[in-house]
Amino acid sequence: MHIKPFEDRVLIEPEEVEESKSKGGIILPDTAKEKPRRGKIVEVGTDEELTEKIKVGDTVVYAKFGGDEIEFEDKKYLTLSKSDILAIIR
Template identity: 50%
Template structure:
């Protein structure tokens, strides 16, 4: 298991099979990078100058929209994850 630090969040990408109007499945390079993910682990939150730790606003299992190209790709036990900072998350799908 990956336990992210601070205000970091580990997500799995949520990809949807894309077909063109004519029904042809597009290969990966022809698709836009995904902007959607599912949270698999959250950090303990960032620490303010006052010493208070602010809990991350998302929870494990949440589906989120994040800024394209943000985060760091990590391979772990054969799976691919993305480690984001909470500030890279735009919205939760709820």
């Protein structure tokens, strides 16, 4: 099975959050950590402007509150509109 985003949306796999500790050695829970705002492009929608600029495999930085979470085949993804994408890292 396959997910294909519509129009000006992309599907990304967000970077994993590493376990972190405070200076005193206390393990911080996920709720206390800022989530990463980078991810790898898995699929690109059909918008021409978008498909010219962003390719599958690119790493992008996205807006702090951008995107919607999707769980598919035991993996977590985000769908973002092109306005939520702030930069491409190549």
